[in-house]
Amino acid sequence: MDTLIAQLQRQFRDYTISLYHQGFLDDQFTELKKLQDECSPDFVAEVVTLFFEDCEKLISNMARALDQTGNVDFKLVGSSVHQLKGSSSSVGAKRVKGLCVTLKECCDSQNYEGCVRCLQQVDIEYKTLKAKLQDLFNLEQQIVQAGGRIPQVDI
Amino acid sequence: MTVEQNFEALDQFPVGMRVLAVDDDQTCLKILETLLRLCQYHVTTTNQAQKALELLRENKNKFDLVISDVDMPDMDGFKLLELVGLEMDLPVIMLSAHSDPKYVMKGVTHGACDYLLKPVRIEELKNIWQHVVRSRFDKNRGSNNGDKRDGSGNEGVGNSDQNNGRANNRKRKDQYNEEDDEERDDNDDSSAQKKQRVVWTVELHKKFVAAVNQLGYEKAMPKKILDLMNVEKLTRENVASHLQKFRLYLKRISGVANQQAIMANPDLHFLQMSSSHNGLDGFHHRPIPVGSGQFHGGAPAIRSFPPNGILGRLNTPSGIGVINLSSPPAGMFLQNQTDLGKLHHVSSLPLNHNDGGNIPQGLPLNLEFDQLYTNNNNNNIRNMNNNKSITGSSMAFPSFSTQQNSIIGAPNNNLVVLEGHPQSSPPGFLGHQINKRLEHWSNAVSSSTLPPPAQNSNSINHQFDVSPLPHSRPDTLEWNNVSSSYSIPFCDSATTLSPPPALDTTNPRAFCRNTDFDSNTNAQPGGFYDTLQTRQSGNYCPTTDAMLSSSNPKEGFVVGQQKLQSGGFMSAEAGSLDDIVNSTMKQEQSQGDLSGGDLGYGGFSSLRTCI
Numbered sequence: 200m201d202t203l204i205a206q207l208q209r210q211f212r213d214y215t216i217s218l219y220h221q222g223f224l225d226d227q228f229t230e231l232k233k234l235q236d237e238c239s240p241d242f243v244a245e246v247v248t249l250f251f252e253d254c255e256k257l258i259s260n261m262a263r264a265l266d267q268t269g270n271v272d273f274k275l276v277g278s279s280v281h282q283l284k285g286s287s288s289s290v291g292a293k294r295v296k297g298l299c300v301t302l303k304e305c306c307d308s309q310n311y312e313g314c315v316r317c318l319q320q321v322d323i324e325y326k327t328l329k330a331k332l333q334d335l336f337n338l339e340q341q342i343v344q345a346g347g348r349i350p351q352v353d354i
Numbered sequence: 355m356t357v358e359q360n361f362e363a364l365d366q367f368p369v370g371m372r373v374l375a376v377d378d379d380q381t382c383l384k385i386l387e388t389l390l391r392l393c394q395y396h397v398t399t400t401n402q403a404q405k406a407l408e409l410l411r412e413n414k415n416k417f418d419l420v421i422s423d424v425d426m427p428d429m430d431g432f433k434l435l436e437l438v439g440l441e442m443d444l445p446v447i448m449l450s451a452h453s454d455p456k457y458v459m460k461g462v463t464h465g466a467c468d469y470l471l472k473p474v475r476i477e478e479l480k481n482i483w484q485h486v487v488r489s490r491f492d493k494n495r496g497s498n499n500g501d502k503r504d505g506s507g508n509e510g511v512g513n514s515d516q517n518n519g520r521a522n523n524r525k526r527k528d529q530y531n532e533e534d535d536e537e538r539d540d541n542d543d544s545s546a547q548k549k550q551r552v553v554w555t556v557e558l559h560k561k562f563v564a565a566v567n568q569l570g571y572e573k574a575m576p577k578k579i580l581d582l583m584n585v586e587k588l589t590r591e592n593v594a595s596h597l598q599k600f601r602l603y604l605k606r607i608s609g610v611a612n613q614q615a616i617m618a619n620p621d622l623h624f625l626q627m628s629s630s631h632n633g634l635d636g637f638h639h640r641p642i643p644v645g646s647g648q649f650h651g652g653a654p655a656i657r658s659f660p661p662n663g664i665l666g667r668l669n670t671p672s673g674i675g676v677i678n679l680s681s682p683p684a685g686m687f688l689q690n691q692t693d694l695g696k697l698h699h700v701s702s703l704p705l706n707h708n709d710g711g712n713i714p715q716g717l718p719l720n721l722e723f724d725q726l727y728t729n730n731n732n733n734n735i736r737n738m739n740n741n742k743s744i745t746g747s748s749m750a751f752p753s754f755s756t757q758q759n760s761i762i763g764a765p766n767n768n769l770v771v772l773e774g775h776p777q778s779s780p781p782g783f784l785g786h787q788i789n790k791r792l793e794h795w796s797n798a799v800s801s802s803t804l805p806p807p808a809q810n811s812n813s814i815n816h817q818f819d820v821s822p823l824p825h826s827r828p829d830t831l832e833w834n835n836v837s838s839s840y841s842i843p844f845c846d847s848a849t850t851l852s853p854p855p856a857l858d859t860t861n862p863r864a865f866c867r868n869t870d871f872d873s874n875t876n877a878q879p880g881g882f883y884d885t886l887q888t889r890q891s892g893n894y895c896p897t898t899d900a901m902l903s904s905s906n907p908k909e910g911f912v913v914g915q916q917k918l919q920s921g922g923f924m925s926a927e928a929g930s931l932d933d934i935v936n937s938t939m940k941q942e943q944s945q946g947d948l949s950g951g952d953l954g955y956g957g958f959s960s961l962r963t964c965i
Contacts (some may be wrong), residue, residue: 227473234388234476242388250381281425285451286381289473 204347211338215352218335223328228291229354247332250290254325257283261318265311276314277306283321294324368483369394372416376406376434377423377449382472386421386449389476395483403429410442417444418486421470424450424457432464439465440598445485449474463591552592561585562596 201209218224228243235242257279264275284299298321305313339349373395377383383399390397398417400406403426410417420438424431435446447468448461461469467485470478554562565582566574576594583593 230473230475231385234385234392239388246381246384246388249384253379253381278425278427281451282379285423285425285472286379288451289379289382289385291473 204342204345207338207342207345208347208350211335211342212350212352214335214338216354218331219354222293222297223331225291225293226354227288231291244336247290247329250286250292251325251329253286254283254295254321254329258318258322258325261314265315265318271309271311271314273306273309273314277303280306292325292328295321295328298324368480368486370396371483371486372396372418373398373482374406374409374417374420375399375422376403376420376426376431377401378403378426378428379423382423382449382474386474386479389474389479390421392476393480393482402426403431403434406434407437410438410444414442419482420444420446421449421482422446424448424452424461432460435461435464435466436594440594440601443489445489447482447485552588552596554596558583558585558588559596562593562600566597566600 219228231243231246239245261276261279264272264279280299280302284296284303287293287296287299298317302314302317302321305317342349373390375383375386375390375397376399377386378401380401383401387397387399398409400409403422406420406422407429410420420434422431422434422438426434431448431450435448438444438446445467446465447470448466449470449472450457451472453471458469467489468482552558561583562579565579568582569575569578574597576590576597579597580588580590580593
């Protein structure tokens with residue numbers, strides 16, 4: 200019989216694997232998880248929270264820059280996307296990072312349309328990831344509350 | 355911490371190593387912090403470069419290592435790198451999401467000791483402590499053995515700060531040649547990428563000094579200095595590097611002698627120091643063609659003479675005279691500051707600069723420096739250089755060898771000549787000689803061709819042959835008195851020096867650290883200067899204290915002086931060259947890092963060498 204904990208754990212495992220398979224997360228996220236331990240039990244959550252904050256800030260910077268029609272500061276956009284690329288790669292947000300690369304290219308070639316489109320995608324992507332990770336953390340919490348242990352998921 | 359303390363702490367390394375992490379990206383910073391903590395380092399973080407600088411300046415010894423992102427809004431990471439290297443001489447690791455090799459190269463040339471790509475993995479961080487150890491070892495070893503500083507100040511990763519030179523532990527004397535050769539070869543290989551070294555001729559230095567004077571020492575920033583100097587092909591990096599050395603030089607001398615006095619005639623002194631800094635490499639310098647050659651590509655002017663060899667010879671009691679006075683002074687600062695460990699020997703030694711480095715082996719120049727100068731210096735020098743017949747010339751550059759030694763020991767020794775080598779002439783002496791020499795060199799430089807910079811350290815560090823002429827100038831401060839034509843930054847108005855014909859500053863490494871002090875850096879001009887000033891007044895580096903307190907440094911200096919007075923500067927010692935070198939090296943060792951006024955060592959310790 201599947202206990203609640205077992206169920207939750209299975210759910211957790213499946214969900215995690217799906218995130219990797221769908222390309223939302225990559226190895227770096229795994230590394231981050233490894234850094235989490237008793238001393239810093241919420242490490243991953245803290246880091247991704249910071250990441251999403253950064254996303255928001257950088258994306259709005261870029262949107263604002265792109266809004267200056269006729270006088271777009273591509274350099275600013277470029278540096279913002281560079282930073283976003285750095286942080287997304289650091290947390291393992293694979294899709295976001297991929298989009299950052301594309302956005303950077305549009306920026307370098309001063310492709311306004313391309314930049315706008317790309318930025319929109321980045322925005323969607325990070326929000327999607329945010330929602331998914333939130334679900335994942337919720338699962339973790341449920342497991343813990345149910346008295347279980349969060350399973351180690353090997354991708 | 356003093357060097358000694360540092361080494362003690364090393365026992366526990368890497369545990370507890372104090373790292374300052376700087377990254378404006380809070381996500382990355384958090385991750386970095388956690389990773390570093392996992393490595394058992396003691397971590398301090400900040401997301402602002404300015405804050406980082408403040409923390410570093412607050413207490414120079416508070417951190418062992420700095421890790422910094424490249425792209426930061428308030429200050430370019432490379433700039434921070436430069437500043438840290440200049441002011442604090444700490445190893446700096448660059449961090450970036452840019453994997454573009456040109457960024458890595460930039461990191462290297464700015465002195466970073468490593469360059470990591472984001473996302474950073476813990477494996478990479480586990481070994482970063484090596485940079486701290488290496489840097490300390492280099493410094494320590496350098497001072498002890500007078501090892502030549504590695505031209506790799508900007509080691510693969512750069513850092514400037516990191517100025518971690520790869521110290522060459524080998525005995526200078528014996529191995530220098532080999533090392534230099536190797537390095538030179540290496541340098542040559544990569545010279546394609548290197549900028550040509552700038553040879554800081556007397557004129558150039560005068561201009562520099564004038565510019566600094568004009569701006570005010572506190573406020574002089576490389577960019578402004580560069581603008582004022584208005585020298586073609588001189589880059590800001592060159593100026594920054596030179597400025598760095600100059601500051602170090604001032605600090606060092608301030609501790610030993612009357613700073614004012616030195617200021618009075620800083621040019622020569624400084625240049626000498628600097629050249630000595632070039633360390634043995636300098637010896638390798640080929641004669642630097644004045645025209646183009648003012649600025650070495652950084653290639654050692656005197657290739658034929660391994661620094662050690664030359665120094666050794668120079669130090670022979672036989673009176674190493676001014677070696678190659680005619681050599682273009684350009685090589686002054688060709689050394690790569692980044693190589694802390696490296697002694698930039700005064701490759702600029704005038705030893706045969708003109709002709710391609712015919713450093714008269716064992717130039718037994720016992721000639722009275724004055725004599726030399728008074729008489730047709732140029733001619734004499736040239737002759738001397740070329741023919742090793744400096745015999746007549748009293749321009750013994752005992753300091754050459756010594757300096758080289760010292761340089762080796764003290765990466766910062768530009769002033770090859772000046773070292774505390776017993777036989778070497780005291781700085782004062784050098785001052786005089788240097789002045790003359792500088793003038794001479796300037797002339798010479800114009801005529802000689804600069805050899806391509808073979809190695810970073812070698813390069814030109816100091817074309818300026820700082821070879822300390824065992825001039826009978828006991829007092830280091832004599833420099834000032836010397837009627838050098840060098841414009842002392844603080845004293846004379848800068849004479850307008852015509853820029854060297856061809857300033858090849860292709861090799862940034864020539865200046866240890868190619869600091870990108872662009873205007874932005876001015877953000878902290880005060881701070882920077884303040885720091886320097888503070889250092890000057892205080893102990894710039896721990897070693898300085900050690901050095902100053904130790905008898906050797908001063909002794910060396912004094913000894914040199916004394917010797918000079920007795921007229922025996924090298925000639926007096928009939929010891930073998932080896933002995934001289936050894937004694938010099940010993941002196942250096944006792945001195946530890948050359949810093950502040952360690953003229954004995956040839957004065958000018960590079961920033962890096964100063965801990």
